[in-house]
Amino acid sequence: MLKHLFKAMRPRQWTKNGFVFFGLIFDKQLFLPEPFLRTLEGFFLFCLISSSVYLFNDIADIEADRRHPEKKHRPLASGELPVGVATAAAVILAVFALALGYLLEPWFAAAVAVYFVINLLYSRWLKHVPVLDVLIISAGFVLRVAGGVTLITVERFSPWLYVITVLFSLYLGFGKRRAEMSLLEKGAGSHRKVLDGYTIPLLDQYITIVSGMTIVTYSLYSFSAENLPENHSMMLTIPFVVYGIFRYLQLIQTGHAAGSPEEVALKDRPLQATVILWGLAVIAVFYLS
Secondary structure, eight states, X not given: OHHHHHHHTOGGGGGGGGGGGHHHHHTTOTTOHHHHHHHHHHHHHHHHHHHHHHHHHHHHTHHHHHTSTTGGGSHHHHTSSOHHHHHHHHHHHHHHHHHHHXXXXXXXXXXXXXXXXXXXXXXXXXXXXXXXXXXXXXXXXXXXXXXXXXXXXXXXXXXXXXXXXHHHHHHHHHHHHHHHHHHHGGGHHHHOGGGGGOOHXXXXXXXXXXXXXXXXXXXXXHHHSTTSOTTOGGGGGHHHHHHHHHHHHHHHHTTOOOSOHHHHHHHOHHHHHHHHHHHHHHHHHHHHO
């Protein structure tokens, strides 16, 4: 039972919560013990609240998931995990995350609470509204970043990073919708109602817009944001961002990215190497230059 419950909590998707560390990294506090531990605690609490959301979402989607070629293997859809157990676990996880979040930092708890509420609304209604569904996903990433920022005393964090987070998460969201459309083909709407409001050409246009804007915005940040090294060495990280965006787009277009972005990132070696090299380059620029 615990094995199936843990699987339903989707630990692979906890990688999304790494956005909580953005404030710590880009404010040059990564190697300071107290801010690091506070941010690590925030990461853990976002893992709890996101798992609660995933459980509530799977409970709401249980019938649709049973008709899905891949989601039918999820613990709830397959019947391996009783609905009652999943519901109780979801409530307990949410209560713990909110209570411990408040003890850690009230403003952090507010970010967690907003994340929880909008995702419950998403699971119930908003995921059926085209475009708005992806905007809600994007808001979740921004709240992770904002939550991490509340846990430290900010000195160098740039608002540019919020804009980059919005655009990049929109890129991932529309990319995921396109992958779903390609996987499900003509039966897409019967599995996920919102897909009736999309077409692959339309999603390709959305992806083109937000991917281009992400690259341009990140490039502008790398040489115009305040508190960056005066030698503009941050611009050396641009190629990693460009390649990562192009690589994920390649996987979508060639049909190799049928799952969620975090699952693709855990399987694709070139994408993993790009993320690691980008992270090392950012750390080198901020902490060694």
